[in-house]
Amino acid sequence: MSSSVLQIRDLRVTFSTQMGELRAVRGIDVDVVPGEILGVVGESGSGKSVSFLAAMGLLPKSATITGSVELDGVELIGAGRKAIRSVRGKSLAMVFQDPLSALNPVHRVGDQIVEMIQSHQDMNTHDAEKKAVELLEIVGIPQPDERALQYPHEFSGGMRQRVVIAMAIANNPKVLIADEPTTALDVTVQAQILEVIQRVQQTFGTAVVLITHDLGVIARVADSVNVMYAGRNVESGSVQSLFDHPSHPYTRGLLSSLPHEGIERLNPIAGFPPNMLAPPSGCGFAPRCQHATKACSAELPALAPFEDLLTSCIRADELRVGRRS
């Protein structure tokens, strides 16, 4: 799709570790459409963070990255450090779970935003300060002109995350990647932060990649979804289709493992995710899949169109029958 602002093709990330080669990401395609919120869900260790850290150029040297990541048609994989640095924090910005890791404890938050602006834009300090206060206001910080003069420790967890979002959007990025931005927050504060993210998306048309393990969060704010498992993208599509008629056995298992009113017993997925030092030869979900056959372990199933989704299950068609029972 050429309409994507961020286009990832066959991205692979392997870490060399003392225990061997850890194949964290094993060939994923991602299309981030301008102005959309793309939700990324999946089991812990499925490669969600690593995929987007690779796109941001933030992985350690132990990582070998192949494939293509294009931001507005410009290739980032293999681009020089300088090129990456000019993109990171400008057209491509990232927000993490722990806001403190993104803030400098000894600088006033206003100054940190100013620095972020001036490192990418030619703006005088007076204007940048004004813009910093505006940004704090946009993310819902009361008395932004006074708060700009305070230090990170003077903010609550939720307020710090707002500051980090203000910094991330300071240079009007095309894509904002938010990796579990609300996981450490209380649910009432999470609701506020999700609203801020939606406001940013709607006001500036920023595309957002929202990484989360919470399907409720996806249901609330995402337009489309990528489901990851064992370093692969196993299913993707619009949020409505995916929740309404998931096709991949993992997606279906994930959705039906959630508690809901009136059920006596929950439905776990048996087993646990594979060790990525020695991933299964074929479908990564096969060891836990109740529908697995020999053919499933023969080769990695490709992500292919199925109904209105993209699904990587060789049996998706057969399994459609009785799906909604």
Place this chain on the structure above:
Amino acid sequence: MNTQSEALLSVRNLVKNFEMRANSGLRKTKRIVQAVADVSFDVKVGQTLGLVGESGSGKTTVGRSVLQLIQPTSGEVIFEGQDLTKLSFEQLREVRRQMQIVFQDPFASLDPKMTVGSSIAEPLVVQGVSGNHQEKVAELLDLVGLAADHAKRFPHEFSGGQRQRVGIARALALDPKLIVLDEPVSALDVSIQAGVVNLFSDLQKRLGMSYIFIAHDLSVVRHIADHVAVMYLGKIVELGEKNAVYRNPSHPYTKALLSAVPLPNPKVERSRHRIMLEGDVPSPVNPPTGCRFRTRCWKATDLCAAEEPQLIVRPTGQQSACHFPE
């Protein structure tokens, strides 16, 4: 569900203050954190009380006070008719066998250098229980859905869900009557959580123990609890039978909390009315006067600042502490 059954545990007017000493410049200041401020509830035989509320509301402190792992500042913890706060150390040791705790982090709560079998048998050794420990360990492993030969392995050879099962086996070693489960599934993947939650239900059915289930996740609590207590800044603001609380929340905070929880259904999520609370939970060092929720409550009036609302039974059956309940 037997709602008539007797209380295994009655907590009455529990208060726990922590003293914090801070060095601010030249002055040494002493501040009091009111972690739990006059909390009362019952846990019935064979039932589960869910304890929910935001970070810092005092859930863990309640759990630890119940087990006497920390000394309450005041109040009573009556377990099978005995007030634990009045027992000697020796007497407590006896009662402790009957009460266990399982923590959130399955990785931190097991000694990495001990085999899983020794970890599970440790409480038996500490309490000087006689008999064949190896056999008991095998039995416990079976009970939590692991294999007997897992006993020889070390924690790093287990997945998160398996480690949590080991923690549960260990908690079951002394046949406790009460287990405090402090965020026991929060660190696990959703697909794994479901199996551990089922395990808790199955064990309760088979062995008849009671649980205090502490969790952030309101949907999990709804699934597993019989009764629910909603905490805010050290107080229980709503307490009652689960369906009463979830279907007809009476306290504005409960209502806001339930409306903030994202549900895994895009149609519902996009159409439902959401109450947006402003700000964060205030500091427990200087809690608001009157109703502690008033700084974030959309219904607050002068009365709420002047007078602390008491827990009162509502028409839908639960108790709530609010001058203007829903």
